[in-house]
Amino acid sequence: MNFLSGWFMKQVKKSCNPMPLFVGLVAVSLVLATNINTSQAQSDFSINVSARVISNVELITLQPITPSDADAIDNIITIDPTNSANAGKMMAIGTPNSEVQITYIRQLVMSNSQTGNTITFNYSVAGNSLDDQTSAELLNRDNRSLQFNSDGRFYFWIGGHVDITAADPGNYVGEFTLAIEYL
């Protein structure tokens, strides 16, 4: 009805007949009166604009190395970083698509805090720009030309082997060190 009023007004204006003009003004009144009850379509929306700022490279440990008895064969515990669920996992966050060099220690001597007995853990590391252990590649001690993915992430799985033939029972704790540099 409102629309008809508006259209009619337009027709009236082209005429100079006073009577249609009067009718037209009535129509205007109807429009104004009924507009009050007409809810005009409106839609509101809010979205976020966001970014994550890093200072240089962040290295986050997602999972520690967790050797189990099942990993020991002839007193040698072996954790394959490319397929063992007990491998440690780390994620590096950096500049998307940038190339980096990665270095890490190959051996770590760990001490038994009670007896002083030591064992040597030999690390092996696999890396992948995808969060996929099975397609990760074994990394050498000094790897160049690795690349963060488009989200600025690179994933590591840390395994290794250790001979526990001469090890005393007890806890052995050590820290793995991995360094990342932009090229």
Next chain:
Amino acid sequence: MVLLCWSPQASGQEINFGEFGNYTLTLGELNAGDLDFGVVTRNGGVYSVGINNSKTLTITGVKYLDVIIDVTAQNEMYLNGNPANAGDAAKAIPFTLEAAFANNEGTPTVAQSRFINVTGNTFLRQFPVLKRQNRPPGPPPPPPTNAFEQSQVEEIAYLYLYGSINVGNVDAGSYSSDIIITINYD
């Protein structure tokens, strides 16, 4: 009344059809998530998100009606999204909004989009849900009746939001702010 009647030239009139019906207008997301600049580095300078990676909103409405888009974005993103960090050079990142729309027939495309002039991260822009075709205008559309089905006269226009940030010597962390969009029929 007399002036109108005897005026030698009738002035133009505008009838805002959108004001006179129970038309619906829906704003949706073509792609989920934020307008996200991803991981950026402190002192990294300018990072841009282009139109091809923009946050794209869908505007679903009556194709022969005009919509008015009102968009306002903050001039900065704040550390942890906290507006109290506004103006703090170590906790706010300057943000420049850019925008475009596409209302071509069929599925709107970036190639057919039209740039929107954005000043001070805000703009008000009017355009038809469906771009006017290159032919003489037809008769006015029938008014809505009880039998009116909007779905028969609906089209979808796209609104692209993108832009750039300038990352200086700011604290590491998550930065965000809001973009407010309001749409109405003309």
